[in-house]
Amino acid sequence: MKPNVAAAKAALPHLDLDTSEAAIRAKSRDFFWYSPVLKARLDHVMADFVVSPRSEAEVIEVLRTCYAHDVPVTTRGAGTGNYGQAMPLAGGCVMHLRHMTGVKEIGPGRVICEPGILLKDLDTATKAHSGQELRMFSSTWATATIGGFIAGGSGGVGSCTWGSLRDLGNIIRLRVVTMEAEPRVLDFRGEELPRVSHAYGTNGIITEIEMPLAPAYDWVEMFVACDDFMDAVRFAEDLANQDGILMKLGTVFEAPIAKDYFQRVAPHVEPDTNLVGLMIAPHSMEGFLTFLGRRSEARLIYRNDEDDWPRSPGPVFEYGWNHTTLRALKVDPSITYLQVRYGFPEHKALIEKMQTALSPEVLQHLEVLREGGRVIFAGLSLVKFTTEERLDEIVRMHEDAGAMIFNPHRYTLEEGGRQTVDDRQLRFKREADPKGLLNPGKMIAWDDPDWSYDRMYAYPKLQAAE
């Protein structure tokens, strides 16, 4: 079962193949370097070649060929993920879906498209067609693909209203190609969707996507300032609980995140300013301003439709979700982050507890999220990194307090998730990837079913660093 890379490449000359070392290196990486832990382990990872299929037929050809020659295939979109999920740990083929950008059908409340289209381009198409847009998108909207978002993401801008990608109704249908001697093409709906959504392409390649749409509005983007951190948290939560105010984003930044890391915001805030970033539908602005008028603790310091700042801060959502970490990292390279779920009804108490215990080593960055019909918070806390041991200790402190951690310093599905095997994904991998060639090293349950999760998993076949 030794991969025959040369034979695979030789069989695919009519496809868009990339074999220059610089290109291969670039396309073998994602934003894993947000994590010093992953940076230390994956920096050298590199594929043998990159192929960019132009159609589902070419995807099938790549998978059939690589199957025949035992070559691993790691599929990627724009590579904006943060967990090394698009990195070819065992080398082989990186399949880049950048040519598969077709929008096949748009109707009321839905769109059918190919996986490689950028979120931004998809929104442009649906907005032009009928004033519609995606319910949710990652903060990498301008550069990330819809396929990557579904295969490697969990939610984002819009999740304050619509919940997460895994929630019923937030993906309608996925078409998936298997990696077998003769690849099959399967249409998944309903209970079948979790087999391949957020599976990092470990058990099938998504070639067509049907997503629900929401109306597109010229969202009013705003920053609201509060002197007290928990006032800012309550402001965001209470606003999200206003059923008549339509909202696309609610982000809370503990001080001094805004002053220290948001260059264009900094001149307008103080070091002790806690900031709330918002996107509100224009026809909800009367309601929002009424709500704001009741909160003397909150000051509206910026709205994009009445901007008097000499330098525009750009889209407010590009301060939220994982862009917060990116902005902090650019100023202070020692910053990394955690992903926390503060569940209902203890969410505010948990946040306050963690903030009291860990600030400023850990600064709270919270995203309003709906889960099971309730407003809660996801934390993408900024962490001043010192050692891996201290990072693990901080993780444990959260878990001991009852705040669930989705560890972004791990490259496996299980460790980045709930630390348990997803049986649906594993069972489908057995069926769809019998040789275990799809994105190897990312599903512990496949490689080491008895793994105990007592330490960080290390994929045995991970390429050796030179």
Add this chain to the structure above:
Amino acid sequence: MKPNVAAAKAALPHLDLDTSEAAIRAKSRDFFWYSPVLKARLDHVMADFVVSPRSEAEVIEVLRTCYAHDVPVTTRGAGTGNYGQAMPLAGGCVMHLRHMTGVKEIGPGRVICEPGILLKDLDTATKAHSGQELRMFSSTWATATIGGFIAGGSGGVGSCTWGSLRDLGNIIRLRVVTMEAEPRVLDFRGEELPRVSHAYGTNGIITEIEMPLAPAYDWVEMFVACDDFMDAVRFAEDLANQDGILMKLGTVFEAPIAKDYFQRVAPHVEPDTNLVGLMIAPHSMEGFLTFLGRRSEARLIYRNDEDDWPRSPGPVFEYGWNHTTLRALKVDPSITYLQVRYGFPEHKALIEKMQTALSPEVLQHLEVLREGGRVIFAGLSLVKFTTEERLDEIVRMHEDAGAMIFNPHRYTLEEGGRQTVDDRQLRFKREADPKGLLNPGKMIAWDDPDWSYDRMYAYPKLQAAE
């Protein structure tokens, strides 16, 4: 201050005046007869004349003229309210807004219109213009006006997602004409809106309305059957808590409501069938069917897009909200109803307690409602009426258990609400209706500030029955 009706009529001959006794009698009534208590007290109520202004200018003329001659003015739309709110308790003028049906402007997420347009016609206009519709409407959508809904209603179909009319953002702006020597025209937004929304026209006349819109979809209307009542309640609640499934209606009918009162549904259900009525967005149907597949206790017995019933049941929302009462009344004239709020987080326990204590004398009819971001239930319970004393006792049982009652057997704002003076409405009435001529007898705080609410209020100037 004796009304000079003859002088007022004589001053308005160029307007659309209705002076035939039959017409005046018909237009002096609403659906107050749902309540045997109101039926006994208001059946004889009759205006002296009816005027139907064609424009805001004519509304002003009517108000100015009636003010000059001390003639009471009770304003109405279609008269589909249930609390006698559009009935002229002291006679005088009924101002009917049926000619004021203009749609002035439609934009993304909003519409500006006149108050007399039917909800149905407004939805037709916004749907044709840009695929939009009202966020919420009463079950009398086909016959009721938007102005009547705002002045006399509180929520309805759509409130499972958007909350109630009083929630911030669910009304954008109201233009209001006062009743003074020289009527003023005022634009109300934000904190000013509660002055006149749900005020029965007691302190100003709404002449222009700006409402938020939601996308219009071809909602899939369904009935789901459960053998167990609380299973049906949980089904509706859990579905409404699915953030990714877009819903417009969730109604629960305790058995045997469906069998006994829903003629076209009866052949398809048993006496012990508890029914759930639903409207789900078409692009949420995959998610809905997945949810349904997890609930073995629930059977989908009807969907309007795959209808195999020999006789169509018609719109499912015309079984919900106050249409439930109407259908029951047609079969059993002794039926009346209550309006109950089962608040979070005790809502299900309260419902079960009331059902256990009072069924079948009181049958549970529940509407999924969002309040403060949480899914709760409004009860429009069907009551087998015996005596007023027993009805009062049933009301007390609910209140003692902690379920708030909005008594639909009362014609005043306070008794139908939270039994307290709404200071905003009272203060605005002092300013806008100094002579107290607008819809007299409906605001206790105006007539009798020291009223103790220990018994049903009886307006002293109520017309005497012949």
